[in-house]
Amino acid sequence: MIEVKDIHKGFNGEQILKGITTTFERGKTNLIIGTSGSGKTVFLKCMLGLFTPEKGSICYDGATYSDLSTEEQRDLREQMGMVFQGSALFDSMTVEENVMFPLMMFTKQKKEEMLVRVNEVLARVNLENSNNKLPSEISGGMQKRVAIARAIVTRPKYLFCDEPNSGLDPRTAIVIDNLIKEITEEYDITTIINTHDMNSVMEIGEKIVFLKFGNLEWEGDKSQIFKTDNEAVTEFVYSSNLFKKVRDAQLKGL
Numbered sequence: 719m720i721e722v723k724d725i726h727k728g729f730n731g732e733q734i735l736k737g738i739t740t741t742f743e744r745g746k747t748n749l750i751i752g753t754s755g756s757g758k759t760v761f762l763k764c765m766l767g768l769f770t771p772e773k774g775s776i777c778y779d780g781a782t783y784s785d786l787s788t789e790e791q792r793d794l795r796e797q798m799g800m801v802f803q804g805s806a807l808f809d810s811m812t813v814e815e816n817v818m819f820p821l822m823m824f825t826k827q828k829k830e831e832m833l834v835r836v837n838e839v840l841a842r843v844n845l846e847n848s849n850n851k852l853p854s855e856i857s858g859g860m861q862k863r864v865a866i867a868r869a870i871v872t873r874p875k876y877l878f879c880d881e882p883n884s885g886l887d888p889r890t891a892i893v894i895d896n897l898i899k900e901i902t903e904e905y906d907i908t909t910i911i912n913t914h915d916m917n918s919v920m921e922i923g924e925k926i927v928f929l930k931f932g933n934l935e936w937e938g939d940k941s942q943i944f945k946t947d948n949e950a951v952t953e954f955v956y957s958s959n960l961f962k963k964v965r966d967a968q969l970k971g972l
């Protein structure tokens with residue numbers, strides 16, 4: 719579980735996060751949504767320990783980051799997995815080498831041991847028999863699977879995903895969403911996903927946090943998002959093509 723209390727973060731005198739307080743539970747897919755520039759990525763980077771908030775605290779299963787020693791903070795960061803927007807695989811490395819990379823960086827395991835774990839996670843994301851392929855030789859959806867395998871290879875307690883669906887067709891996007899949800903439940907991870915995608919909200923939004931201009935404007939789950947009368951949330955929901963059509967049909971009494 720990650721508990722965020724009143725965090726503030728700014729750059730060059732401009733306040734980007736203006737006091738966010740919320741909780742992200744373990745074993746659940748937590749989504750951060752909001753318009754472009756609302757501070758979602760900055761928020762994610764604060765939770766990844768890449769940005770230091772000027773005020774407030776972030777607590778990971780009882781451990782408040784700012785109270786930890788440098789070494790403890792490093793240990794905690796090693797318990798975090800990240801799926802980057804666009805997958806961010808190393809182009810010149812094979813699938814196997816990409817997935818093995820965090821094990822080489824953070825553990826002292828023998829190569830054979832690493833390989834067992836790499837094959838285990840590649841099988842979990844349904845990517846057997848692709849070990850020796852380069853990222854350029856596999857599809858965008860497969861690249862995302864590799865990115866997920868790489869993020870979970872070290873058995874993280876926390877998984878952060880920045881726009882994991884960007885660039886995928888809607889069908890593949892749903893498959894990737896559900897893969898992240900299944901892995902979250904199976905391994906009991908605290909997963910936090912930045913997204914613009916209303917399909918993701920409907921598919922896997924167990925907790926949704928809506929940011930607006932660096933404030934937490936609304937939070938709830940996927941069933942509540944259609945019942946809220948919060949204008950900013952409603953505007954966001956119905957600006958998606960899918961739900962715009964539904965609402966237009968409702969307004970026409972169809």
Ligand SMILES: Nc1ncnc2c1ncn2[C@@H]1O[C@H](COP(=O)(O)OP(=O)(O)OP(=O)(O)O)[C@@H](O)[C@H]1O
Pocket residue numbers: 729734752753754755756757758759760761
């Ligand atoms: N390292 C930085 N230095 C200065 N300003 C930054 C930095 N990182 C982000 N910002 C600013 O913070 C604001 C929020 O950016 P952020 O990337 O968090 O938005 P976002 O909600 O993730 O948007 P999008 O959905 O378009 O990715 C922007 O105005 C951005 O320019």
